[in-house]
Amino acid sequence: MLIRSSSNIPSSEITPKSTYDAYRRDRRSFLAGLGAMGAAAMLPAVAHADTPGLTRLKTVSSNYKLSETTTPESKAQSYNNYYEFGTDKGDPSRNAHTMHVRPWAVQVEGLVAKPQTIGIDTLINYRPLEDRTYRFRCVEAWSMVIPWNGYPLSEFIKAMNPLPSAKYIQFISLADKAQMPLLGESGINPPYSEGLRMDEAMNPLTLLTFGSYGETLANQQGAPIRVIVPWKYGFKSPKAIVKIRFVKDMPPTTWNDLDAQEYGFYSNVNPNYDNARWSQAHERRLDSASSLFAKTVPTLMFNGYQDQVQGMYAGMDLRKNY
Amino acid sequence: MPPRAIPYLKAAVHLFCINPVFYLVHLYRSGMLANQADPVNFLTHYTGDWALWILLADLAITPVRRLSPKLAWLIRFRRMVGEYAFFYATLHLLIYIFLFSGYDVPTAWAGLRAGHLMEPLHQLRLVWPTMLDDLKKRWFIQIGLLSWLILLALAVTSPQRVLRAMGGKNWQRLHRLVYVAGIAACLHYWLLVKAGVRAPLKDTVVLSVLLLARIAWSAWKKWGRPTPAVRVARAA
Known part of the structure; x- marks a missing residue:
């Protein structure tokens, strides 16, 4: 929910009526789906934002807390791997301002009861946004401790009613040269694609994330919607999601395509298996x-997060399925 | 270039080469360094970049000098620039050993201040297995170290006295390894960046041009017309 006074909204950001109408339709069908589950949408109240350009979110506390020191917000927002905005970790915070996070819609397709496009505000308001502090471990051997705001991806998946044949879920990120002038300049092929096995996606830890530090995500952190998978290396947590696809087979994923030896599909954090x-x-x-x-x-x-996730990999050779 | 200008020019080159250190001190004192999201990573790349850039500048001196006999004075800058490349490469290595490896500087320092003189060594022993592992297994570490070892050998043999002791031919043979050091440094860079990152490309293009210039020069000397310098030498 981005509330601004009318004077500072650039005309380029004002939603065309057709898009708005599509939003309304999506919202109705999405909410109809929710009604069947008996859930009520809660509207996060908007308060004063601490970081310019970001909106404070109304959140609820959760049991996902850590005793470790939290990374300062300024560091989490100035050190990002987001090749669409440049390959230096300082680039995204400098360059991501060219991206528009409203209007935004996520297209849900593939093996689901009803493919549909859902507006971002509908998604944000679907479930209460929890405060969850997770460790964030980059494959480059640095880590942060970040408070995220979101709700379990499983809640969303249940509402989408996937077909039994859906074994994997694929996330496609925004790839728009107009908003991302450096798109394709690095060696990675847009759009960014990530994926999870369905049980991984349904794990209570997997968070459909809209904010961090109690505010909406900064563009360079993956605004307006991303997934956080805390027991995997950071690149398994895709940013700026525009498409969620339910599929039968293991989907192609960006880093795996680029260097399958180094970046496995699972990419679970594993101190015993070196990059x-x-x-x-x-x-x-x-x-x-x-x-x-x-x-x-x-x-x-x-x-x-061994206790919460190791059951999913029982009997699997984690050296082979790295 | 009038000979009188050389000392001034040397001072300017010194200033230029040491400036990255001054800038680092400035970043440190202003707190900007600590406010970097990942200061250790920044320091590692900063010193590595400068080592490579200065090495490339050093490698450029000879090809540029050959463009015209009027540029012969450039040779007088080759040793000092090369020594600066070694200086930054050494800083880079020290940062790897004492910061990147996970060496606990605050604990080592606190130990020293409390009078435990062995504490720094003890801390080094703690991270030693990690570094040894790197050295055994990792290409980018091995190749980086090779590059530094070459620069070390060249720096040690750079004084005039050593040149005379070694004899010009031997000395030159050894110092041709600077090209191997340059290639190793670029390779080291490529091996450590993630797939898709093209940051080392510019440095690699510069290195390739310099290597090609050298090959072209050798070919010209061997098969081409004698250069004016050679003709003069023969006449004399």
Whole structure:
């Protein structure tokens, strides 16, 4: 929910009537689906935003807390891997302002009861947004501790009513050269694609994420909607999702396509299985506001979420299915 | 170039080469360095970049000098620029050992201040297995180290005294390894960036041009017309 006074809305951001009407239709059909589940949409109230351009969200607390020090918001928003905005980790925070996160709709397709397009505000309001603090472990061996705001992806999946034949879920990110001038400049092929096995997607940890630090996501963090999968390396948590596809077979994923040896489909955080080029046994924890010396901490199996996720991989050789 | 200008020019080159260190000190003192999201990563790349850029500048001196006999004075800058490349490569290596490896600087420092003189060494022992593992398994570490070792050998043998002791031919043979160091440095860069990142491309293009210039020069000397310098030498 982005509320601005009429004077500072650029005309380019005003939704054309046809899009708005489509929104209304989607919203009705989506809500009709919810009605059957007996859930009530809660509207997050909008308060004063702390970070310019971001909106404070109304959130509810959750049991997903960590005793570890939280990474300062400024660091989480200035150090991002988002190749659509440049390959340097400082690039996205400099470049992502060219992206528009409204209007926004997510197209749901594939093996579902009813393919549909759902407006972002409908999605945000579907379930209460929880405060969940997760470890975020990048495959490059650094990590942060970030409070995210969202609700379990499973809630969304249930509402979409996938067919029994849907074994995987694929996420497609925005790829719009007009909004992302550097799109395609790096060696990765747009659009960014990620995927999860259905049980992974349904795991209570997997979060459909709209905010962090109690505010809407910054563009460079993957606004307006992303998925956070905390027991996997960061690239498995796709940003700026425009399409969610329910599929039968393991979907192609961007990094796996690029270098299958180095980036497996699963890419679960695993200190015992090194990346082709560097050790994954330790990570630089980026949590201090102003220290030159990052703490190096041991990386935990499944990023510390072993109890919640290891059952899904029982009997699987994690060295083969890296 | 009038000989009188050389010392001034040398001072300017010194200033240019040391400026990245001044800038780093400025970042540190203003707190901007610590406010970087990942200062260790920044320092590693910053020193690595400067080592490579200065090495490329050094490699450019000879081909540029050959463009005209009037540029012969450039040779007088080759050693100092090369030594700066070694200086930044060494900083880069030290940052790998004492920051990137996970070495606990605050604990080592606190130990030293409390009078435990062995604490820094003890901390080094803690991260040693990780570094050894890197050295055994990882191409980019091995190739980076190779590049540094070459630069070390060249820096040690760079004084005039050593040149005379070694004899010009041997010395030159050894110092041709600078090209291997350049290639290794670029390779080191390519091997560590993730697929899809093209950051090392510019450096690699520059290196390739410099290598090609050298090959073209050798071919010209061998099969082409004698250069004016050679003719002068023969006449004399």
